[in-house]
Amino acid sequence: MDYKDFENCGLKKALNMVSGKWKPMILHFLFHYGEYRFNDLWRSMPKVSKKVLTEHLRQMEEQGLIKRREVNGFPLEVYYHLSEKGRELGPILAALDEFGNS
Amino acid sequence: MDYKDFENCGLKKALNMVSGKWKPMILHFLFHYGEYRFNDLWRSMPKVSKKVLTEHLRQMEEQGLIKRREVNGFPLEVYYHLSEKGRELGPILAALDEFGNS
DNA sequence: CAGAATCCATTTTGATACTG
DNA sequence: CAGTATCAAAATGGATTCTG
Numbered sequence: 001m002d003y004k005d006f007e008n009c010g011l012k013k014a015l016n017m018v019s020g021k022w023k024p025m026i027l028h029f030l031f032h033y034g035e036y037r038f039n040d041l042w043r044s045m046p047k048v049s050k051k052v053l054t055e056h057l058r059q060m061e062e063q064g065l066i067k068r069r070e071v072n073g074f075p076l077e078v079y080y081h082l083s084e085k086g087r088e089l090g091p092i093l094a095a096l097d098e099f100g101n102s
Numbered sequence: 103m104d105y106k107d108f109e110n111c112g113l114k115k116a117l118n119m120v121s122g123k124w125k126p127m128i129l130h131f132l133f134h135y136g137e138y139r140f141n142d143l144w145r146s147m148p149k150v151s152k153k154v155l156t157e158h159l160r161q162m163e164e165q166g167l168i169k170r171r172e173v174n175g176f177p178l179e180v181y182y183h184l185s186e187k188g189r190e191l192g193p194i195l196a197a198l199d200e201f202g203n204s
Numbered sequence: 205c206a207g208a209a210t211c212c213a214t215t216t217t218g219a220t221a222c223t224g
Numbered sequence: 225c226a227g228t229a230t231c232a233a234a235a236t237g238g239a240t241t242c243t244g
């Protein structure tokens with residue numbers, strides 16, 4: 001057994017999905033509100049720059065955790081919500097929360 | 103509900119315990135080998151500096167995840183192993199691994 | 205509004221040399 | 225051997241301005 005077992009293991013991928021200064025909080029809001037508009041999300045999280053928020057959302061979208069829904073018109077509306085896969089994280093995050101509290 | 107719910111939640115603490123470039127790999131080795139000597143651990147993980155490895159181990163020790171055992175003599179021997187609390191992470195990490203692989 | 209672009213600050217990690 | 229100390233590099237995050 002050596003370190004290379006690690007490069008592509010699921011644990012590494014999974015931790016990547018939730019690492020990033022604001023990702024757990026994004027998940028928190030999406031679990032709580034179901035669907036959340038970009039600007040509302042942004043204003044709920046003081047001190048994130050929109051750049052970083054966007055980067056995090058893009059990554060989470062690529063990883064299949066969340067989905068982006070765009071409503072055409074002016075002004076533009078963009079909403080984010082958890083994918084089915086993202087919702088599967090629920091019990092795991094709950095377990096982590098419990099672990100961290102114990 | 104706002105972002106302050108987050109500052110001290112267990113999830114944040116738990117993620118902190120496993121975030122750090124090498125922490126998951128440290129856990130991986132300790133779960134696998136039970137007890138591991140500092141230098142062996144270091145040589146198993148190319149490209150970590152001893153400085154960073156030490157920092158990670160110290161943090162994990164402070165957080166109660168691992169324990170340090172020192173055997174007096176020359177040369178000095180220091181071993182690390184999971185604490186009881188650390189071992190509780192096992193099923194959670196397994197779930198994350200499975201999630202990441204799916 | 206929802207970002208993209210640019211530039212800067214902070215944090216994290218690594219390389220190397222040194223010590224008890 | 226098991227670290228520290230110091231410095232440099234890289235990664236991450238933030239502030240500001242601009243655009244369709």
